[in-house]
Amino acid sequence: MRDLLYDEEILCDVLIIGTEGTGARAAIEAAKQGVKVLAVTKGFQARSGATLTADGEIDVDSRSCRELFGVPGSPDDSPEQFAIDMIREGDYLADQRLVAIHTEEAPARVKELLEWGARLEGFIQAPGHTYPRGLWIPGLKLARLLARRMRQMGVSVLENTMVVDLLRDEEGVLGAIALHLPTGRILLLRCRAVVLATGGAMRVFPLTTAPEELTGDGLAMALRCGAVLQDMEFPMFLPYTFLTPPALRGVIFPYDVSALLEVHALNRHGERYMARWDPHRLEKSTRDINSVAAAVEIRSGRGSPAGGTYLSLRHLPKNLLEFSAEWFPENLRGWRAAGFRLKDFFADLDDAWEVAPACHFWNGGIRIDERCATNVPGLFAAGEGTAGIHGANRLAGNALTMTQVWGRRAGFFAAKFAESTELRDVPESRLEHVIRKVTRLREPSSGPSVVEMRQEIRRISGELVGIVREEDRLLRALEAISGLREELPQQHVEGQDFCFNREWVEGLQNENLLDVLECVVRASLVRKESRGAMYREDYPFTDDERWLCNLLLQRKGDIWIMEERPVQAVYVSLPQGRRPYGQKASPSEG
Amino acid sequence: MVDRGSRRVIKVRIRRGVKGERHWTATYEVPVEPGQSVLGVLQYIYEHMDPTLAFSCSCRIGLCGACLVRVNGKVVRACTTLVEGDMLIEPYKTGAVVRDLVTDLPPLVKQQGESVGSHPAPGGDEAGKQR
Numbered sequence: 001m002r003d004l005l006y007d008e009e010i011l012c013d014v015l016i017i018g019t020e021g022t023g024a025r026a027a028i029e030a031a032k033q034g035v036k037v038l039a040v041t042k043g044f045q046a047r048s049g050a051t052l053t054a055d056g057e058i059d060v061d062s063r064s065c066r067e068l069f070g071v072p073g074s075p076d077d078s079p080e081q082f083a084i085d086m087i088r089e090g091d092y093l094a095d096q097r098l099v100a101i102h103t104e105e106a107p108a109r110v111k112e113l114l115e116w117g118a119r120l121e122g123f124i125q126a127p128g129h130t131y132p133r134g135l136w137i138p139g140l141k142l143a144r145l146l147a148r149r150m151r152q153m154g155v156s157v158l159e160n161t162m163v164v165d166l167l168r169d170e171e172g173v174l175g176a177i178a179l180h181l182p183t184g185r186i187l188l189l190r191c192r193a194v195v196l197a198t199g200g201a202m203r204v205f206p207l208t209t210a211p212e213e214l215t216g217d218g219l220a221m222a223l224r225c226g227a228v229l230q231d232m233e234f235p236m237f238l239p240y241t242f243l244t245p246p247a248l249r250g251v252i253f254p255y256d257v258s259a260l261l262e263v264h265a266l267n268r269h270g271e272r273y274m275a276r277w278d279p280h281r282l283e284k285s286t287r288d289i290n291s292v293a294a295a296v297e298i299r300s301g302r303g304s305p306a307g308g309t310y311l312s313l314r315h316l317p318k319n320l321l322e323f324s325a326e327w328f329p330e331n332l333r334g335w336r337a338a339g340f341r342l343k344d345f346f347a348d349l350d351d352a353w354e355v356a357p358a359c360h361f362w363n364g365g366i367r368i369d370e371r372c373a374t375n376v377p378g379l380f381a382a383g384e385g386t387a388g389i390h391g392a393n394r395l396a397g398n399a400l401t402m403t404q405v406w407g408r409r410a411g412f413f414a415a416k417f418a419e420s421t422e423l424r425d426v427p428e429s430r431l432e433h434v435i436r437k438v439t440r441l442r443e444p445s446s447g448p449s450v451v452e453m454r455q456e457i458r459r460i461s462g463e464l465v466g467i468v469r470e471e472d473r474l475l476r477a478l479e480a481i482s483g484l485r486e487e488l489p490q491q492h493v494e495g496q497d498f499c500f501n502r503e504w505v506e507g508l509q510n511e512n513l514l515d516v517l518e519c520v521v522r523a524s525l526v527r528k529e530s531r532g533a534m535y536r537e538d539y540p541f542t543d544d545e546r547w548l549c550n551l552l553l554q555r556k557g558d559i560w561i562m563e564e565r566p567v568q569a570v571y572v573s574l575p576q577g578r579r580p581y582g583q584k585a586s587p588s589e590g
Numbered sequence: 591m592v593d594r595g596s597r598r599v600i601k602v603r604i605r606r607g608v609k610g611e612r613h614w615t616a617t618y619e620v621p622v623e624p625g626q627s628v629l630g631v632l633q634y635i636y637e638h639m640d641p642t643l644a645f646s647c648s649c650r651i652g653l654c655g656a657c658l659v660r661v662n663g664k665v666v667r668a669c670t671t672l673v674e675g676d677m678l679i680e681p682y683k684t685g686a687v688v689r690d691l692v693t694d695l696p697p698l699v700k701q702q703g704e705s706v707g708s709h710p711a712p713g714g715d716e717a718g719k720q721r
Contacts, residue, residue: 044695048648138652140686182688211648245625247672253650339652339670345625451637495642499608499689503641 005435012038013418014411015189015190015419017163017218020049021139021400022383024146025109025407026414029186031153031427033415036328038189040148040158040178041215042407042505046147048397049213050384054139057124062131069114069135071123077131079103080571086398087572089128089286090363090391091532092548093231093586095105096570098388102208109404110135116149118142126396127259127286134397142400160500163217164432166194166225167426172377173225174426177434181505185241186438186496187194190426191420195372196222196381196411200362202518203236206462208359209241209250214521220512223519229553230518230565231364233523234533236394237467239290240265241358243308245345246325250358251336254311258283258290260326266296266310266352267302273309275282277582278415287392290580291357294537295467298356305370308356313349321349340342357467361399363390363533364523366408367552370411378417382410387550392450392532399530409485440489441507447490450506456484457513465517469524470537477521484514523551528537530581544575544585597621600673602631604643605680606690613687614664615678616640622673629657629668632679632691644690658682 016027020041053055060069062077082103087094114120122136133339137243150157160181167250175190201216202208206455223229233240238262240255241249257263265283267273277293278285294309303309313321325334335342346353365385372380383403390398442452448456464477488511529543530536552563567574575585602620607613613661632645641706647657652670657670660680668679679691687695 025606044646044656047654047695052653053649053651211650211654213648246623246630247627247670249623337651338649339667344672422706449641451641455637464696493641497689498606498646500643500644500646500692502636 001538002540005149005186005431006188007192009188010038010421012036012189012191012567013193014038014193014196014414014493015040015198015413017148018049018199019045019049019147020143020197020199021146021403022407022410023056023195023197024143024150025404026187026382026411027150027155028146028153029408029411030195030318030415030561031150031155033412034328035153035415036189037159040157040161040163041344042162042217045157045159046143048211048216050210051403052140052143053209053211054142054204054400056121056136056138056400057134058137058400059129059133059397060106060110060299060401061103062133065123065133065135066110068107069120071120071439073123073133077133079106081105081130082133083571085128085130086389086395087157089395089585090389090393091542092544092565092574093532093550095388095393096572097370098368098570099317100571101409102389102401104400104406109359109401109408113145114140114396118145127284128395131396134239137400139400140443158321160167162505162508163189163221164437166221167381168225168376168379169424169427169430171378171424173459174424177431177438179438179504179508181500184501184504185291187195188426188431188437190423191378191422192421193378193414195383195414196366196379197383197407197410199234199384200365201385201513202359202362203459204275204457204513205235205359205466206458206515206519207241207243207250207356208361209238209252209516213511215512216362216385216516217512218381219362220372220375220515222374222379222381223515223553224495225379225557226554227376227379228367228413229365229519230367230550231392231523231549232519232553233527234374234392235287235359235520236361236363237291237357238360239287239294239357240311240355241380243304243306243354243356244495248337248340248345249335251340252360253340253342253360254353255287258311259348261313262315264312264315265570267297268304269302270311270394275299283581285337288533291467292530292581293426294355294357295535296346296537297465299468304354306354311355316349316353322342323350332362361394363387363394370409371411371413371539372406373417378421379564380410380414382406393536400544401523426431437503437508437511441491441493442496445490445492446488447487447492449492449494450503450510451489453484453491453510454506454513454526456480456519460484461517461520465521465524467533468535468537471525474521474525478518478525481514481518481521489512489513521551521582522560523553526564535581540581541578542583542585543578545578548574597623601676602635604635604691605677605678607641607687610690611688627669628659628661628666628671628672628673628677629677631673632668645694646692655695658693658695
């Protein structure tokens with residue numbers, strides 16, 4: 001008898017991939033339904049993923065904030081008004097049915113968090129919101145709270161385990177193959193339903209605010225499993241993050257300062273270039289427009305030596321700057337940026353900071369319905385990396401709300417699905433195909449190293465895709481991606497330690513990054529307009545006549561299938577006509 | 591304050607090896623820029639000199655604690671600690687080594703659910719909790 005292809009087999013009812021905000025909430029709900037839940041994470045639980053880096057706003061309509069949580073919210077707000085704001089700020093590409101569920105269920109989800117021990121630490125109004133809606137629960141505390149709750153609910157957690165690919169047959173999803181990083185063992189995870197809660201793919205770009213793990217694994221696995229992706233042309237950027245010094249690259253402190261103070265965003269000629277984009281609001285314009293403007297300056301050769309723009313506080317008199325420690329609310333007091341003390345880096349504010357837009361969030365992703373179901377039976381998805389909630393642009397504070405509302409729904413409906421589904425055997429051919437991805441990395445090869453491969457992917461995303469896109473560059477990106485795809489099976493790995501082999505992880509991630517980047521490029525090529533987080537310099541206008549549609553992508557073998565699906569005006573009517581990029585639409589009455 | 595001088599080369603010694611096996615100290619000559627973190631040095635070694643080096647990190651901004659190491663005898667987060675000169679980098683706790691600088695991190699929550707508090711937080715945990 002031949003050897004088994006894998007080292008260990010683990011059975012469960014619902015397999016949840018990702019253990020932070022969304023995955024944790026899904027796991028808690030599925031366990032509550034009485035099914036056996038296994039949650040796996042590539043990193044350490046509550047010490048990895050995007051949730052713990054969240055500032056801490058979790059959005060709920062202002063009236064519910066007032067009535068349920070005793071904060072000074074406005075009685076004039078409602079879940080409906082919150083939904084209208086989301087649809088408008090998402091530049092009308094959101095799925096209005098999903099948005100209605102989102103704002104309707106948000107109050108109950110936050111109420112639960114408080115019952116589980118969370119504490120509200122503030123209440124704010126962020127740009128884009130008609131009323132204050134940001135309840136402050138720091139992401140780090142939220143992640144730990146949910147981890148504790150998961151354990152209480154009896155969820156099994158497998159840390160440091162990277163899922164390589166999903167397994168399926170004609171009827172639907174069967175489980176996954178995973179690599180256990182501490183031992184290098186290959187695990188066969190068999191289940192009745194899967195929830196993908198793996199977040200976005202921000203690390204496909206060279207500058208990002210996202211943690212290490214956010215390499216689009218779930219998006220790419222869903223694509224390879226036959227799921228439909230949507231709105232992949234809308235990765236979101238924050239306009240002002242540090243570019244130098246190296247330790248601060250991608251730290252979002254300058255953006256936070258820009259939201260709180262008057263700042264001057266300057267190009268290398270000293271010009272406040274935002275005057276050309278939004279003459280009234282200037283740097284207080286929305287973050288998508290600020291990012292596009294900065295990227296245009298950089299691309300036009302008016303940037304800083306390190307390839308950014310400048311953010312200056314020099315206009316403030318020195319004897320006022322003395323009081324700077326008093327300016328900020330609790331979260332920025334003392335010029336602290338996350339775990340950094342800025343006075344370790346900058347002696348004073350005489351010099352401008354070198355800043356650049358960094359990829360911060362993934363607006364699009366796996367297409368889901370109200371039950372978080374994908375088109376693949378048994379495959380559910382939730383949270384960042386699913387499409388339809390935010391449309392072309394996300395409101396501040398709405399990412400954490402997304403984790404709780406949609407994590408819970410995914411957990412519930414995946415458990416219900418599991419109850420009526422039998423475990424099925426995995427076809428050997430599929431098993432072999434997936435496991436080969438791991439074992440290939442253990443064989444000698446003369447191809448590019450996994451590090452070179454990753455660097456090349458980020459070069460393509462930075463130079464040829466970026467925020468400001470154009471047909472010729474996108475076509476060149478597509479060609480470069482196809483070249484890298486041919487080299488992928490020959491990636492070279494230097495070390496063959498079975499314990500925490502960083503190169504193996506990167507080698508596997510490289511395929512995911514390539515798949516996701518190709519989706520971004522293909523969708524961006526089709527959409528011949530500029531909207532929300534996406535700007536085409538060859539089509540610098542928003543065209544509501546032609547492009548109020550979602551772009552759906554699916555891959556069958558080597559064939560890509562693209563579909564345009566018109567947006568449905570279920571609750572809010574849609575704008576008409578054509579407007580310069582950045583000008584808000586005024587929707588027709590209805 | 592970060593020295594605005596130019597790039598220089600420092601000597602970095604790293605205690606390496608697998609749990610329960612022989613350990614050794616590897617030495618690397620690493621070019622560093624002003625304002626570079628210890629994590630930046632580990633990343634440089636991995637990318638340009640020795641891809642077999644094992645270390646862990648996640649958020650890179652001093653929140654998650656996944657990059658806890660000992661630098662010249664002091665337990666720190668590699669991401670928010672700036673390079674000062676030659677250094678010896680070791681696992682934050684010898685008994686917790688898995689491989690090289692990857693360690694079993696102190697538990698955040700016990701299996702049964704009770705919180706056991708946060709992991710050791712160099713420089714005061716409050717620093718890490720900001721924002």
